[in-house]
Amino acid sequence: MIAVVSSTIKPLLEGSRTSFYSFEERLEQTKLTLTRLKECGFKEIFVADNSPQLEQQQLQELLKDFKNVRAFHISQYQFKNKGVNELLMLLYLTGFLPHNEPIFKISGRYYPSEDFSKPAFEDFAVKPYQLKTRKGTMSTRAYWVKDADTLNRFLLETLAEVYAYPERIVGAGSFFRQLFGKKSGSGQLNISIEFAAANVLKHGGYKVNLLDHIGIMGLIA
Numbered sequence: 001m002i003a004v005v006s007s008t009i010k011p012l013l014e015g016s017r018t019s020f021y022s023f024e025e026r027l028e029q030t031k032l033t034l035t036r037l038k039e040c041g042f043k044e045i046f047v048a049d050n051s052p053q054l055e056q057q058q059l060q061e062l063l064k065d066f067k068n069v070r071a072f073h074i075s076q077y078q079f080k081n082k083g084v085n086e087l088l089m090l091l092y093l094t095g096f097l098p099h100n101e102p103i104f105k106i107s108g109r110y111y112p113s114e115d116f117s118k119p120a121f122e123d124f125a126v127k128p129y130q131l132k133t134r135k136g137t138m139s140t141r142a143y144w145v146k147d148a149d150t151l152n153r154f155l156l157e158t159l160a161e162v163y164a165y166p167e168r169i170v171g172a173g174s175f176f177r178q179l180f181g182k183k184s185g186s187g188q189l190n191i192s193i194e195f196a197a198a199n200v201l202k203h204g205g206y207k208v209n210l211l212d213h214i215g216i217m218g219l220i221a
Contacts, residue, residue, distance in 0.1 A: 005106055
């Protein structure tokens with residue numbers, strides 16, 4: 001059983017402040033995430049961090065006190081849609097994960113609560129929000145997945161959904177856009193990964209356990 005943490009410890013702040021928390025606060029919150037994961041029995045923890053103001057050596061130095069943590073700094077183009085950034089860095093990380101091991105994915109600065117436990121599941125265990133409706137979503141802050149191969153497939157399909165959905169015919173407006181050749185501007189990637197991921201789970205043939213709560217805590221930045 002391994003944990004995967006998606007992280008941006010030191011985001012690039014351009015112009016007005018885009019985070020409620022300072023770098024020092026975000027770092028301490030991330031350390032709490034790692035501490036609680038270790039206390040919950042995760043023997044291996046993988047951190048994927050895409051902070052534009054950090055490098056691999058600096059990230060390793062920041063997390064040097066955590067001996068069971070493998071930290072990967074991933075340099076990437078920073079899309080305004082932060083969900084796309086997360087998909088891309090997690091895709092990179094899947095190449096380093098052990099095979100045939102269940103994975104708990106959690107966003108950095110969230111952490112397991114007192115009632116946290118591993119649920120029963122086959123492919124996924126997720127917290128949904130009206131998943132069976134057309135506008136259904138799932139929480140991507142934390143979810144369980146069968147193994148690295150399943151995670152890789154899911155991430156690729158979710159990324160494809162982010163790009164494809166704006167051009168799909170889902171109603172009168174999108175029908176007339178396609179009919180008269182007016183593009184929706186999908187290059188802006190405005191579809192949330194919570195929505196795209198839910199669509200993938202609904203139509204991808206996965207066996208999913210829907211949870212009322214997943215047992216995490218944290219503060220939105």
